Amino acid sequence: MSSRRPDLVVIGAGVVGLAVARAWVIRHPGHRVVVLEKEPAPGRHASGRNSGVLHAGFYYEPGSMKARFTREGNRQWQEFCSERGVRIRKTGKLLLATRPRNLEAFPLLLLRAHENGVPLREVSREEAREIQPRVQGQERALYSPETATLDPAEAVAGLVRDAKDRGVVIETGIGVTGVQKRRIRLSDGRRIEPGFIVNAAGLQADRVARWFGFSPDHRILPFRGNYLLSSNDQNPVRTCVYPVPDLARPFLGVHLTAGVDGREKIGPSARPALWREQYGGLRGFRPRETAEIGWRQLRLLVRNDFGFRSLARAALREGRHRMMVDRAADLISGVSPAHYTQWGRPGIRAQLVDIRKSRLETDFRIEGDEHSLHILNAVSPGFTCAFPFADYLVRRMESGTAGADGSRP
Numbered sequence: 001m002s003s004r005r006p007d008l009v010v011i012g013a014g015v016v017g018l019a020v021a022r023a024w025v026i027r028h029p030g031h032r033v034v035v036l037e038k039e040p041a042p043g044r045h046a047s048g049r050n051s052g053v054l055h056a057g058f059y060y061e062p063g064s065m066k067a068r069f070t071r072e073g074n075r076q077w078q079e080f081c082s083e084r085g086v087r088i089r090k091t092g093k094l095l096l097a098t099r100p101r102n103l104e105a106f107p108l109l110l111l112r113a114h115e116n117g118v119p120l121r122e123v124s125r126e127e128a129r130e131i132q133p134r135v136q137g138q139e140r141a142l143y144s145p146e147t148a149t150l151d152p153a154e155a156v157a158g159l160v161r162d163a164k165d166r167g168v169v170i171e172t173g174i175g176v177t178g179v180q181k182r183r184i185r186l187s188d189g190r191r192i193e194p195g196f197i198v199n200a201a202g203l204q205a206d207r208v209a210r211w212f213g214f215s216p217d218h219r220i221l222p223f224r225g226n227y228l229l230s231s232n233d234q235n236p237v238r239t240c241v242y243p244v245p246d247l248a249r250p251f252l253g254v255h256l257t258a259g260v261d262g263r264e265k266i267g268p269s270a271r272p273a274l275w276r277e278q279y280g281g282l283r284g285f286r287p288r289e290t291a292e293i294g295w296r297q298l299r300l301l302v303r304n305d306f307g308f309r310s311l312a313r314a315a316l317r318e319g320r321h322r323m324m325v326d327r328a329a330d331l332i333s334g335v336s337p338a339h340y341t342q343w344g345r346p347g348i349r350a351q352l353v354d355i356r357k358s359r360l361e362t363d364f365r366i367e368g369d370e371h372s373l374h375i376l377n378a379v380s381p382g383f384t385c386a387f388p389f390a391d392y393l394v395r396r397m398e399s400g401t402a403g404a405d406g407s408r409p
């Protein structure tokens, strides 16, 4: 790092941190903007390990940040990908009602789509079959024409190129290990005092926020999502196919994604993880973190806060290979366990829990002051929202209201 004091340091080179750094430098040419990433390369966590779906924006409660940024985020990614040569596939999405009670969610989803200004329409079985011939016998379905897919790792690489071209410095293999007054400590022993600090540390964001005195009542509860990749290249799905979600739950349910490479995948499941970066087995075991998270999960199980018991039960059931395949087979024909023997790279959701009120946070959460801003709960559709969300954060930083109210806008 050059000796010039950075105007802005962003902690974390995921899609959100990179988008914030880019948005800042676009509006403040000549500023020195540095992104610090503890891993050897950007996008090694959620940003490079997600479904790669550019959501349309109909799931989210009108007025929430998710609702405000998803439609525009989808549009801006499409523009970015075509400018930067990143592959994108306009797949659309079908939501299939596999049980009669699923139909109860249709009016609310259609209303949210309308209020969020997002196209979504009900289609007949025949129409659904024209869109995706492998659709099973469902009577009714919803169709979202704006949903698209990309390869998240490719998209992050495009964002890294773009940010660097604009002068953003990205330092990899450098973690932020603590803070003292306004100076941050780096894993290589340096201490720096930037003009402003943005914490976009994903799974570690609550921890980093606490170093600065924020997020006292929130903890990240990690949920791992596994994927199964199809080995069958005959007639893969050409549209993303989702179940109708239970809107009381934080996740959208196991679905089929029509990948940008033409490949079909099933997932993600949603299993509580034992520590924040538990991608597989016991590799990288973190005993202290496991004890803390395990204790929190146990407490949630006992008290059954926000229906955690049934969430955990469903998550454990649906995370099994056979169950994931069965769930997908409920949606479309031609899904056979024999075609799904390969696991993809799992991703871990940085789901935030308000430990005082014992509830899951459903929207993005921002805390901060005139020196630092902390981005918490950047869960799905955080990838889709990245560009407009970053513009919004930058405007808040400029107006000195990064977290004037301590949390939300």
Ligand SMILES: Cc1cc2nc3c(=O)[nH]c(=O)nc-3n(C[C@H](O)[C@H](O)[C@H](O)COP(=O)(O)OP(=O)(O)OC[C@H]3O[C@@H](n4cnc5c(N)ncnc54)[C@H](O)[C@@H]3O)c2cc1C
Pocket: 011, 012, 013, 014, 015, 016, 017, 018, 036, 037, 038, 039, 042, 043, 044, 045, 046, 047, 048, 049, 050, 051, 052, 053, 054, 055, 174, 175, 176, 177, 200, 201, 202, 203, 204, 208, 224, 225, 268, 346, 347, 348, 349, 350, 378, 379, 380, 381, 382, 383, 384, 385
């Ligand atoms: C299974 C799964 C499926 C998803 N599917 C979709 C989808 O289809 N569409 C969609 O829009 N969204 C999806 N999402 C959500 C999306 O991936 C996230 O919202 C988004 O990637 C969050 O980006 P981020 O930059 O906040 O976090 P991350 O990508 O986690 O980046 C945070 C970075 O901070 C770094 N870091 C942490 N601590 C430090 C430190 N102390 N010092 C330096 N660096 C640090 C980490 O190494 C990491 O690179 C999905 C997420 C998951 C897990």
